[in-house]
Amino acid sequence: MTEYSSILVIFIVLGGIAAALFISARMTKRGVGQVIAIFQKHNAIGIQQAKTVDELGLTPPNLMDRFTRMRDYKQNALGILVKADIVQTTEEGKLFISAQKLAELKSKGIGK
DSSP states (O other): OOOHHHHHHHHHHHHHHHHHHHHHHHHHHHHHHHHHHHHHHTTBBGGGGOOOOHHHOOOOOOOHHHHHHHOOHHHHHHHHHHHTTTTETTTOEEEEHHHHHHHHHTTTTOOO
């Protein structure tokens, strides 16, 4: 009987890990859409309209905010977009999305 309960515990733990990974991936995907919408809202399309992180409202939360609020996946999404070269940076550290990249994302159904 203990053999079956051990297997059951293993399946429950693996199911919990899979659920956590699934939820994290979904929230990051949602964060990507939110970040792209922020760039569109602030008209940070093209290098001439590049904005700072503060202007876009994408500053990382401080320590107190991290403890008192739910996790914000926009920071993670911004990092992914920068690494994928979708969000580009100027020499001054300002961020923007090129019109071409934005059109590609819209054609894929990302960032309405």
